[in-house]
Amino acid sequence: MTVLALETSCDETAVAILRGRDRHSGSELLASEVASQITEHEKYGGIVPEIASRNHLVHAPRLLERVTRDAKIDMSHVDAFAATSGPGLASSLMIGASIAKGLAIGFGKPYLAINHLEGHLLSPFFGGADCDGQIRRNVSLIVSGGHTISIRVHGLGNYHLIGCTVDDAAGEAFDKVAKMLGFGYPGGPEIENHARAGDPDRFDLPRSMLDSENFSFSGLKTAVRYSLPKLKGDFLADLCASFQQAVVDALVTKTIAAAQKYDVDLVTMSGGVSCNHELRRQLGDACAREGFEFKSAEPWLCTDNAAMIAFAALLRLQAGFESRLTEEIDPNFALA
């Protein structure tokens, strides 16, 4: 069974082709391409939806051609077409969904509307031994530029929200603090690089709402803003390390508390911020200490891509799901 998926929820255009062997022997990624638009939006200081959708229109046909060539597959041999259906920017989602629907109609194949967050959520299971449609019970942390949520996963498509951010997402806090420090977008990798040489204990920054299942990062961001004008000399690496450690502490504390409360034996993590090595190491160590298995999405699957959308679509298809062609995109598509 071969699935072609498009991801156009924000400023990345991505297309992937994934072949499932059978429910018990995993899948093989035949091709995956991501076209970033960072340079087009950089000068505006944020994503401009109209520019994003225009670029999706330019990039998508080119990437479709490239993935079918790389995968050595004719479009008529694809068994289902999928696209991210939300959450995201309406005008961007519309491009990927319209292309996938058009291909599904043209080739008479099923269409699958996939939730972007489900793509992230399932990505720790991508391609491995667990890639058999049997998604194990777990507590899952999704940390990206737009979302910070923890979820109880009972199985494929069976999700319950534990907590989410009440203000900034973790990645958004990284990006905003990076901007204050004069770094480019995305800010997470630059902060991580500076933090490597820094002392995470030098600045005492807040860890908000530690007793709640929800998250909050705007107080931390504001604390960095207020401390900046008072700082002199060589502080950059220490400030980055202290900020990063405050984010990691909040994420690790709440995730371990949720895993204990909901009595799971597996913790998973995905989304752009889960590229962060300190977060991966410290959540991994905390899980080992507390007796939980820990699975994080591989770094190449953490930031937005279409392979994770194809994987979610493949698991859904194998489980007998498909979407109606009349299903509209949903910019606020809830996962749980």
Ligand code: KG4
């Ligand atoms: O999942 P993603 O590609 O897009 C959304 O769905 O939002 O995540 C992008 C976010 C950005 O905020 C970026 O700064 C953050 O992930 N990020 C990181 C790192 N790499 C990417 N944050 C911290 N450390 C990193 N190494």
Ligand code: ZN
């Ligand atoms: Zn994402």
